[in-house]
Structures are given as C-alpha cells and as structure tokens.
Amino acid sequence: MITFTVNGSSHAFDGDPNMPLLWYLRDEADLTGTKFGCGIAMCGACTVHIDGRPVRSCLTPVASVDGRSVETIETAENHPIGKLVQQAWVEGQVPQCGYCQSGQIMSAVALLKTKPSPTDDDIDAAMSGNICRCATYPRIRAAIHSAAEKLAYEA
C-alpha cells in the first residue's frame, strides 16, 4: 500500500505502483486540474509539486511518492505565492485555451519559491519546459514579474 498526501489530505493506493501520478490524480482522485499533454515530460502540462519541487507527474510512478507530499493546482491558492501568481495571471489576462496553464502556474510558483525576484534568464530556465501552443509566453513572463513585484512589496 502506497500512502502519501495530496493537497494536505492523506491518500492510499494499492493498484499498479508503476502508474504515473498524473493518472492517479486525474482518474482516481478526481483532481483534473493537472493535465495530460505529452506523456514524456516534454510539455509540462502535468506539473505538480512533490515535497515542494516541481515534477512532471506523467512520468512519476505513484510508488515514488510513497510517504511524500503532493500539491496540485487545485490548492495553489492556499499558498501566498500561489495566490499571487494566480492573481497576476488574471490581471495579465494570460490564458487563451487555458489547457497548459495549470502546469505553467505550478512551474511559476516553484520558480518564485526558489527565487523571489527572477530575471528574464531565470524565467527562461525555469519555464521553457512548459509548452503553450497558444504562445501566451510574453504574458506568462510579465505575470511572473508582476507577482514578484507584489511579493517584494508584501515582504
């Protein structure tokens, strides 16, 4: 039996330990905010945090999160940085089709947790693994800077 927490609640799973976390979250835990995009960790749509670290859940075996803590887009707003990022996304009118944005936001939150005032190079380094086919990138960049400014102001 694999036990772990998702967004603070305990979960237990005794199915295929090799099933990627993505499908556990979406199909078993009904947390569909985390998206399937490519299945080979090249698009970032499935990004979640495991013990605070951004991870592509499409290639993460559920067994590997045994005893660990998973956070998804559904509770991003519970974290001050997550809330700021989501607000910046709304204010900057970032999403178009919206499908990749859960992953974009989870990557952006991880970036700001790592470095509260990222440069453009930092944004390239941390965000280029997340594909947006609508190419909302300029707005993602602006929204991250805007969230960083608010973060600095609040600090």
Added chain:
Amino acid sequence: MKFRKLAGGAVAIVVIVAVAFVAYRLLKPEGPEPTPPIAGAAQDLPDDMSRGEYLTKAADCAACHTEKGGTPFAGGRPFQLPFGTIYATNLTPDEETGIGKWSDEAFVAAVREGVGSEGHLYPAMPYTSYTGMSRDDILAIKAYLESLPPVNQPTPENSLSFPFNQRWGMAFWNLAFFDETRFTPDSDQSDAWNRGAYLAGPLGHCGECHTPRNIGFAMQSHDYLAGTEVQGWKAYNTTSDSLYGIGSWSDDQLRGYLSRGHAPGRSSASGPMAEVVEYSLQHLTDGDIDALIAYLRSVEPEQGDRNVTVNVTPAAVEASNAVLPGDDAPVEDPHGRRLFEGDCAGCHQWNGIGRQTEYASLGGSSSVNDPTGTALIQVLLRGTSIEIDGVTQRMPGFGGVYSDTDIAAVANYVLAHFGDKEGTVTADEVAERRAGPAH
C-alpha cells in the same frame, strides 16, 4: 648479395615462427571442461527459471539475435561493419530457417569454434569469448532455445565486400587471433571470483565491446576492458583504475548499474549497454552480480585512452538546484543552453539529479564527462531506452529535428555544465555519427 642473404634469412625466420605459431594454435589443447560452481547456472537460481534460460540470458544471446521489434531469437538484426552488413541468425527451433535440425555437435562447434553451417562465422559472433564455455552450458542453452516456438524467418544475406565475403578467409583470421581455450579457474582465487570471471568472459563476453581491438579486429589482450568505441557508442573503461575505470565506484553503484542500469551518482546505461542490462544483466542473481563485482574489482587497472575522468561534483551542478541553474561559465553562444532548458531540463533538471526518475540523472555520468561526447551525440540523435522489471525508462531522440549544429551545441553545453569539461563536439562530427551505424 649479402643483403639478399640477410633478407632471405629474415623471411625464413618469420616463416618458421609463423609455422610454429600455427602448429601451436592447432595442437594446443583446449583444456578441460569448466564445471560448476564456476560454470553452469547461478547457485541461487530462482525456481521459475531453467538452467538453460538463465545461461541464455547470461550469455546475452537475445540482444543480437533479435531484430528491433521482432520475435526474440528469430534473428535478422543487422550489424553494420566497416566492410559491409551482416545479419544475426535465427535461433528458434524452426527446421528450415532456425536451429531445428542442428545436432549438438554442430551447435557447440558454432558457439565455441566459430564454425557454422555455412562455414566460418565472423567474429561479430563472440565465439572468441564463448569458446571458454562448458559443453554442458552450451547444450543447456540449446535445450532452452529448442523449447521456444519455432519462427520461420529466413536470415537476410550478408552484404560484405570482397575479400570479407569469403568465409574461408576467417580460417586465417582464426589462426592469427583465435585462441580456442576453455575457461581455466585460477586456483589462487575464490570460487566467487572465478564465477565472476566466467560470467564476465565466456558468458557475458564484456571484453568484446570494452576491450580495444587491434588492426586485425581482435581484442588487444594487454588492454583488457580498457574501453573503446563500439558501433559509434562508447564502451567505457571498466578496469579497476580509480581515475579512468570503475575503481572509485562503490559496490552499491556497481550493483545498481549492473542489475538496474543505473548507478546512483554515476552513469545510467544507454544505447548498447542498456540492451545488455535489459536482456542479460538484470536477470542475473544477486550472487552472480556480487561475483561479477568481485572479479571486475581485480581486473588489472589500465588507463585506456584517458579521455574520461569523471568529475562527480562539477561546480555548475553544485551551484544549481531543481528549478534554476547556478552561474554557468560564460558561453560565446547560448544556443546549447537554450535547447537544454527547453527540451532537456524537464527530465534532467539543472542540478543533474533527475526530475522524475534517477535514470535521468546526469551528475557523475561518464557520457557527460567525455569531452568527445561520443555516446552523448548518439543519445541525443537517437534516444535510448531500457526496460527493467517491465518498466521502460526512455529518452526520446532529437535527431529528427535537431540539426548537426544543434546537437553539437547542446552536447558541448551539457559537457560544460554537468562534466565541467570543454566539449570538442563539432557539427561535422555529428553529421558523421548521424550517417553512421545506429548500433
């Protein structure tokens, strides 16, 4: 006249030496048959596996005798050699196209002497190593192969250029380079060591890839396991040299690499070695893996070509974390880093520990410490995959989209960031590798 005489004398001496060598080769006894516990299947053989199946896996017959995506052991896999292409044969018990009609004698002769139904085999078939195997072991393998369903699949004709298409020519090669001798245990060493030597030599034939070859395409005995290039990939130095070989690897690292294809803090098996682990090594018992480690630790240290010194704590990696890279040394052209941050960091992560899977860790990997980038280029072009316990770890290839310039740029960036090496990969070299064998 004096000169002529002298020359004639020299020729005579050469001829006499050659004749003596041939006579020695022909007359030298092959030695006694190796016996358990040195030969044979593992002492801790699991109940659900037959002796023959275990030995077949330990000898890694499947890797060569299975076409990509084809039926195991049905042959057809092409091997591109400098002088043409040869194809692995069908080992299923099909009477027409496989080994269904082969006698025990014929099978043993093929495996140990390199003489097949059509005459001499080419030493792409590692009879030069298999020759050390016991007759019992070979017949156990034969029995296992005969238990498989027959597959009617003719082996394609080899396409070798003259004179290499003349099989009889191999008789001379054998005279010069083939030492038909059974494995002889070293009585000064433990059973475990001898078992390891039997696994690494006659069964696993490690040296066929890891030992540099001489001009006659034969293994150089004095450089045993010192590392070389094979099929466009790198077979690294696996001697006990602490700088260039595996001398500084821990037992856990060796065990992880051999049994799962990944050594924590070191390399992941890729390309042809990934196949070896997938088809062969992961099936070895714990006892046999330990025996193999005991043996490898004792292999005479050799420095080989001294290309690859692994830096397990490169500065840029130490300065990086999961999300962001530390300060890279300034690069003239940011192209490589740009490709890495888009297509690679999602799995490998800036601090090189692997994001989703340890197989994607790059820190301490030989491939990213080899300034020539030999294996790195192949992995980037063609990708690599390994299936362990039914789970596939896969890196996709980028050759379909990356230009030669792109591959060179990302390879050199990876060498700098993860190996602290100044990579020497050029676009021209990538072009050559792209056109070369896919392994």
Added chain:
Amino acid sequence: MKRNSTRHEPHDGFVGLSRRQFLGGMGAALTLAVSLKSGIANAASLASEAAADAFAPNAFIRIDEAGKVTVVSSYLEMGQGTFTGLATLAAEELDVPMRDVSVVGSPADLRYANPILEAVFGRPVQGTGGSTAMAGAWNQMREAAATARQMLVNAAARRWQVEPASLSVTDGVVVHEASGQRIAYRDLLADAAELPVPENVQLKSPDDFRLIGAEQGTPRVDVPAKTNGSAIFTQDKKLPGMLVAVIAHPPKLWGKVQSVDSSQAEAIPGVVAVVEVPGDDKIQGGVAVLAHNTWVARQGRGALKITWDDSQALTVGSEAILSAFRDLAEQPGIVAEARGTLLDDAPEGGTVIEAVYEQPYLAHSAMEPMNCLVDLQGDRCDIYNGEQWHTGDQSAAAEILGFETEQVSIHQLYAGGSFGRRANARSDYVREAVTLARTARDQGIEAPIKLVWMREDDMRATQYRPLTVQKSRMVLDDAGKLLSWHWRIVGQSFMEMPEGAVDDSLVEGAKEMDYDVPNLRVEQHNPTTFPVPVVWLRSVGHTHTAFVGETQIDEAARATGQDPYQFRRSMLGNNPRALAVLDLVAEKSNWDTPLPEGENGERRHRGMALRTSFGTVVAHVAEVTLHTDGSYVVDRVVTAIDCGVAINPDVIRAQMEGGFGFGLSFLRQGIVFEAGSVVQSNFNDYPVMRMNATPQFDVHIVPSSNAPSGVGEPGVPPAAPAVANALAAMTGHAYHSLPLGGSVATS
C-alpha cells in the same frame, strides 16, 4: 439542487429551445437553468427544472431572476477570447456590467448556423472557424442584446406610464431622470416577457461605447477558471460509470485490423473490454481498450497483439508525394486567377526570379490531444466535446447511429486548443468515438465511453495541413517594377472538390493578393492521388501562400537592390488599408534605422511580411539575431493590424502574440511520411516554440470604424516569412523549403 462550484463547464445548464424562442418569441417556457445535479448537465432533465421567471427574448440572451445575464455562444471558445467578445457585445448593448454576464455554449442546432460560413458553403452549418465569430456576431449579438434592452425599457415605460425614449439604463437599472424613479432589470423580467418583440431596434452609436474598444479590453470571462484548474475540458469530463478508451490505430495510414489477440490486454487488472472499431473511408479505426483508468487502458493497448491488413494502406512516403507534386508544378494547372498577360522573358535590363518551394504536412498538435465523450442510452446520444463543428458532427453521429439529428445532443466544453483540428468535415475523431460507443453497446457494454488519444495518436492519426510544392516566377523590369507573376500551387484540396474545380482555400492570398501586379496568373493542381487526410490549420491556405509570396517579394527586392518596405509600398497604391498597416509597422519598428550589430560576431537584422487574411490586415517586423554557429533567435516583433473596430484591444494583442508564436513554429515543424507511416510522434520530433524563443511584442492597432473582422488567424501567416526574410538578408540564402530548422548555414 446544488450548483457544483468547483467545475466550470461552458455548457452549464443550457437547455435547448424552441424555434419560436429562437426567432425572438418570448414565452413562459423559459430556458435558463443554472442547476446541475452532481455536476452533470443533462439537457433533458433540466428542461423541466428551468426557472419559471427568467427572461429569454431570443436565442442568444437570457436574464435570470437575479438579473444575471447569460449569453449563448454558438461558437467554441478554444482560446481566442470568443466568449469574452460575445459577452462584451451583449453587455454593451444591454448596458449591464461585464461582471453580470456569463457565457454558455449552445447545443448543436442548425438555427445557430454561422452566418459567414453559411455564405461560404452555401448551406447552413454551425461551426467555428475562419476567424468569423466576431464578424458574424457583430450585428447579430448586438441586435439580440439591444432587442432585450428595448423590451425591458418598454416594460419600465409601461409601468411608469412614460415614453420609453425618456428612460436611460445604467448597470442594468432603468432610470427615469425626470421623476428619479429607478428599477432593476430583474424586477422587469415578467413584464417584459409579456411584451411584443420590437423590430428594427436602434444600435448604439460607436461614440457611446463603454466596453467595445476600451483600451485595456474587457477581462476575459474564461480566465479565472483557467487559472485554478476548474475549467472543464473534454479530457476532464466524467460521467458516472464512464469508461476510458485508448485505441490502437493502424501503423500505416488506412491499414485495417486483420486479427487481434487481446488475451494479454484482457488479463491486465482493470481492463474492462477490448472493442474493435471498424475503419472506413473517413476514420482509421483500430482496436480500443476500455478501462476506468486511462493508464490501465493505455497499458492494455500496449499489450494487444494486432495483425494489420495493409492491402488498402498508404504505402508511399513524403518523398514520393513531393516528387509527384514537383512534376505537376512544371505543368499547367487549373486557373484560379488570371489578369493581364504573363511575360515570358524580362525586358532589357530586367530580372527573372524563379523558385520552387516545398512545405511539409503540418499537425495542429493542440495541447489537449483529441478526445470525445459519448453517452449512448437507448434512443439518445449525448456527446461532450470541445465542439467546433457542431452540426456536422451531430449529423455524422446521427448517421452512424441511424438516428435523427434531434436524438443527438452535443454539449460544449472548453477546447484545449484546436487551431482548426476540432472542425473537421470528416468528423473523424467524433465518428471514431461514436462508432466505438455503438460497437461497445452491441457487445453489451452499457456505459458512457470517453475516447482519449495519447499524444502519439494525435500526432500520427491526425489530419494535416496539406503538403505543397509551389512554383513561382516573377518578371521585373529594369527599374525593379514587378510586371508579371506566375504562381502555381500543387497540394491536396482542403475540402473534397469536383474534378477541375478551384479550391479557393488552397490559393487564398495568392489569388486575391495584397499587391497590385499587372500580369498575374495563379494556377493550382489539387491531386487526389495520395489519400493523406488534410484539413485546415489556423489561417488555412495562408499558412503556405504567405511564406512563398512574402519571401518571393523580398527575394525580388534583394535581386533588384530595392528596400523590401519601399518595394511593397510601391505595389499597394490601390490597397490603402494594407498600405496604412505597412506604413505603421515600418514607422513603429524604425525600419529605416539599421539595428545595432550584436556581440561576438552576431549579426542582427529586421525582416518584414504583410498579409491580409480573413478580412484583417497584419504586418510583422521581426528583429532577428543570427549567431556565428547559424542558430538564430527572434528578439522583438513589431506588429500592425487593421481588423476594423477593435472590440477588445487586449484580446487582439494576445492573438497577435500567439499567432506569431504559432507561425514561428512552422520554421521547425514538419510531418513526414515514410512507407505509409508518420515518422513524428511527440514534441521531441515535432517542436513547438517555447518560452526562451519568445520575442518581445509591440502591437499597434489601426483605429477603424469598419465592421470588425477576425483576429484568431491573421497573426499567423506573416510570422514565418518575416523571420525568413531577416535571415535571408543576413545570409544571402533564399529559403524555399520548410522546415528550416533551428539553425541555418551562415555563409
């Protein structure tokens, strides 16, 4: 009845309506229902639960008892801000604040036919495409809203016994200035429903617009749900007992299943069933594995042992197709446009420029791979889909099931991108899902089934932007004036065409080109030899004609020593809109001032391209840096656009940014066939522009009072040629074949 607040579905509670309601009849039978049971919308059951006191003056506007307005969208929201545009138009004419307006997707119903596509196809179709939504809704939605407003105002006037003209409306409250009386819409609904529908209502004067054209734009209605994971895409939609299906398609296009050994798949715990989906002339078909969990279904598919019958399969590769098309490019084709007389030779001192271009098949590769949920129960079929081809897909489903179209309900969900993929004349993936559901039902499986394609399926079993070979021949005089342009386009038609007929989409942008060329001949070959399914991709024929046209113009300018901007200018005398856009982009990009040189031997240059598509003129100027190793980046893009009235400038800017990014990816993308199979599989061999390749944008909108035209597509066509022109200016090479790749030869 409890509204499920955590899942946001754009079709929430929408219920079908009668023809009378659609045509503007009001009525006691009201159609807005905001209630959901367990988050499951079911049109049939909701009809009887509809609130009894709401106001539904026509097909597009609903006002509930709390005064909240629901706008019914006959279009799909796939990212281009369509829902927001419709809400803006409605809020503007209704004089209500945007916060009181929400948008739901309509069901499939021919009465919601797209007025512009109807004109194009000559028959009613409900669908979204061709950047038509705002153009089509501009009058329709405003009139619907203005009519509703007038009825509410009339109701207040009757109540207060005053002239309607003496009343004004602010934020949904009707005010009689003289008496100071005020009444909210929500208190007028019942009265208004009793009144006749006014005819010929007065629309607002542009001078009075509060929302339309506001510089910052109205905030998008779909954005909040798209930042917290609550927006529901087809991928996310679940029904009780639902099974997920993962399908094995034939490895060679149009191959068929000969036999299947499913024993290993069925042995996997969780696999419920294996269903063979017969392929036909419209769908590939294959073998589907059904499970409650997508991963399990996918594992099951991996364990299938299928023998394929390739006797009907495509056997050739792209090289054979290109070769055949190259031959055709040398032969006269069907004439799509001819004016003047072509010149064979250049006059004294003149120049001839001849080139053959090759562009590959392209995949849409939307972030959400294709999928479709089908709930087949008795004589009803409910389809949940990011629906872009409503009535077409409805008819296809009905045909497969032997139903009347009324028995098929389509529930609109958000689409995770589409770029044309979800609007398919063959209804391919919807057909596949419905055929699967029918076959499964025949096997005794009573469950809703969601067909889910993996990324590799989407890349390989998809429908592609056609591959083209194009031959261009330009003749210029000694002064560099373009006298004659002969342009031949070889490619499969986007739609099935009668023999010898011109497919206007294949030659769009060449046929009615922006420039004034005295002698022009545009021909096409649309061979049907190779059965690769093709379909429009964002900006359709302009995807391939803009690259040829705009790089040829630059090539001609370079060859004759002219500035590409001035050369274009000289041919736009009869096209003032395009000229104004070109002048604006040149001015804003400082075209006449060269870029400073880069460091470390980098070269930097601008490239421009212009294209009118779907009624909108767009010009991009791209600032490109070429590194010494041949790799290149686009640093900055200046864009000018004329799309008529700018309904939402911020959405327009977003579409220009996104359109450029989409078009820029063409430089690196290509779908290649080898022996009947697609080589590409995923984002490792079909790359998409990423954050670190994204330029800065500077978008300028030409002020206009013309009726609005679309913005979803027109940003795409000039993107790739603008960058190629900058590269060509630096390297001296002409780029005639795509993809270019991420680096080019530097000398």
